[in-house]
Amino acid sequence: MIGRNTLLKLMILEKLRDKNQYVVRELAWDIGTKPEYVNMLISDLKKNYLIDVDRGVVYWNPADNPSTLKPWGWSLEHKMIVGSTQEVARGRGPWSVVIAEYMLLGRGRHGKKWVCSLGGLWITFKLPVDPVTASLAPIILPVILVRIFRKNYDLSAGIKWPNDIIIDGKKIAGILLEAEAFKDQILLYIGIGLNINNDPPLEGTTSLKEVLGRLTPRNRFLSLLIGWIARLKKLAEDQDEIRKSYIEYLETLNKTIVAKTYSGEIRGKVVDVGDSGELIVETEKGLKILDPVTTIELRHIK
Amino acid sequence: MIGRNTLLKLMILEKLRDKNQYVVRELAWDIGTKPEYVNMLISDLKKNYLIDVDRGVVYWNPADNPSTLKPWGWSLEHKMIVGSTQEVARGRGPWSVVIAEYMLLGRGRHGKKWVCSLGGLWITFKLPVDPVTASLAPIILPVILVRIFRKNYDLSAGIKWPNDIIIDGKKIAGILLEAEAFKDQILLYIGIGLNINNDPPLEGTTSLKEVLGRLTPRNRFLSLLIGWIARLKKLAEDQDEIRKSYIEYLETLNKTIVAKTYSGEIRGKVVDVGDSGELIVETEKGLKILDPVTTIELRHIK
Missing domain, CATH: 3.30.930.10 (Bira Bifunctional Protein; Domain 2)
Known part of the structure; x- marks a missing residue:
């Protein structure tokens, strides 16, 4: 699902992508809403994009496009x-x-x-x-x-x-x-x-x-x-x-971690990294090796 | 809110609008999904559009576009x-x-x-x-x-x-x-x-x-x-x-109706239509006039 306003914002961005200045009124026509609604959407867009409005003209900073x-x-x-x-x-x-x-x-x-x-x-x-x-x-x-x-x-x-x-x-x-x-x-x-x-x-x-x-x-x-x-x-x-x-x-080194792997959970302290990038973990049951392919999730505990 | 698949279907229609034949694989690339997913979306689109697939090529009947x-x-x-x-x-x-x-x-x-x-x-x-x-x-x-x-x-x-x-x-x-x-x-x-x-x-x-x-x-x-x-x-x-x-x-004529108006509900039998298109309704409290501007909703009862 995608929100209606998210979609309308993307429609505005698409217009601004191809033409970096746009008169608000024309933007409203082209996406099919009222200018007041476009102004509302633009205030929202300004929170996440370098977009500005000046005297009814919307402008997307090219360095952000x-x-x-x-x-x-x-x-x-x-x-x-x-x-x-x-x-x-x-x-x-x-x-x-x-x-x-x-x-x-x-x-x-x-x-x-x-x-x-x-x-x-x-x-x-x-x-x-x-x-x-x-x-x-x-x-x-x-x-x-x-x-x-x-x-x-x-x-x-x-x-x-x-x-x-x-x-x-x-x-x-x-x-x-x-x-x-x-x-x-x-x-x-x-x-x-x-x-x-x-x-x-x-x-x-x-x-x-x-x-x-x-x-x-x-x-x-x-x-x-x-x-x-x-x-x-x-x-x-x-x-x-x-x-x-x-x-x-690698901040994971020397951290205590919990990892979810395809063969179960591993908990312990990371003591080293192998040549292929695998982690060497000191657990209660001895050293264990974690490789990226079989590790689904990893969390730093402390 | 708009469903993800509805949006993907509209992206497919947009591609077909501008070029009425499309290789499924290319369509998949252009919208950024796997061909199997596009095939699934197209089977769905076929329920509402004159769209066909033949040997990996999608075709939108121009008479429907x-x-x-x-x-x-x-x-x-x-x-x-x-x-x-x-x-x-x-x-x-x-x-x-x-x-x-x-x-x-x-x-x-x-x-x-x-x-x-x-x-x-x-x-x-x-x-x-x-x-x-x-x-x-x-x-x-x-x-x-x-x-x-x-x-x-x-x-x-x-x-x-x-x-x-x-x-x-x-x-x-x-x-x-x-x-x-x-x-x-x-x-x-x-x-x-x-x-x-x-x-x-x-x-x-x-x-x-x-x-x-x-x-x-x-x-x-x-x-x-x-x-x-x-x-x-x-x-x-x-x-x-x-x-x-x-x-x-006008099927509403001679029907018993219930209408929601800005000044309340009106229930009765429609007996005539005025020159400006207003309805004359015979209610328990006598004749009432319904005009389109103040009538919010109307239902045929029988």
Whole structure:
């Protein structure tokens, strides 16, 4: 289900995406409502988008509108509503970026349902990589995200194993990796959900808006991200450096955790990380190993 | 609220509107779902639209797709989702036809909420008329609709006062008239909701699909309607003939009714219709007059 007003807001965004200034009255005609109703919807949109109204003219800050980005070497598609950006990317060529303002069938890891809200960045990158880069992607991607939060936003972000990004213990970004064999290469689908200017969608989550206390232009984060992902292969070349960073950023290390796995619950203290990213957990019944494939859920206890 | 699958179906219709054949796999990519899911949605769409799938290719019968109509002298706009077609028409010039597959803020008479479902025809006609034609429109429009149902579909349609169209006592079409002064002319907004291939949206309603037992190409009804509405002035010239037809088709005449008005409930037998379309009702307390402006709801009892 999607609320009527959410849908009307997406219709307004679609109009503003293609023409960044719009007279309120014309916007009302084009979506088929009264101007007063559009004004109400816009006041609401202003909470999650860099949108302003001045003397009856609505304006979407181009730095917040992904359609205005033309990243060199990439084909960028910015849609309003899709099932899932991962599925849109299936039909696109390599070096595609698919962004949606709203996903109806968003997926998380282990087929978990994914809750959407307006103002975030929901993206899939599709690119060809060699097998080594593909195998390291699960640790490179969270490292990239943490570095952006730390270096460009001055925030103490960390990794919650295996690849959620957290700030103050709350999830701010998630990653979903999928791959397809393509001749001797691998086509990587990097799904990234970033809580930017959206209100935190669930308990235990946060957003840049909440952390910074203000809205931020999404294209800044997006350009940084595209720049790093274009250099994925380069980052994979220095495996030791990446592994070191991953472990440095991994807040799960030395934490007491509870994990739900396909073979039951595991509770204990994380004492180490293996070479393939598996966790070594000290439990009452001795050491246990957690790997991302069979771990459905993990919580930090203390 | 709008269901996720309804929205995905509208996204499919939008793709088919602009390109009447589509490979299922490409459709899946473009809306961001898996082909199996698209196939499921299409089987569902086939219940309300003349849509077919043959060897992985989806096809929308052009006679069911209003976008393929190019009515002479009219500018036709066919949208997927709008607030209300009446409001879209506000921003369009005279001689516009606005059609939507789904309305989020559909209105009925007396500001009643209007329930939308897929497969009907939800239309606003905007045209300039002289004052006489404008004043007769409330009786000409139902007469036009009844004639189409009777002559072109061989169905015994009638009018439920003031201007609902009924078949076997069930509502199949509704009319909402609004007007704007424009120099010495009047700009008329004729909103018409027609239950064509949709499933009857409410208790006491029916649709052409239900009455005929099969789907029917919507453009046939639409062309007939456009043709009649283009001749509105001509029809208004013979007032007597129109009034005679209106009264002939008016099933409310001689019926026992219950009416909800702004000044209370009225119950009695309808014995006559006045020159301005008002009903003369014989109640226990003597004759009462019902006019469309102050009557909120009317039910036929027997």
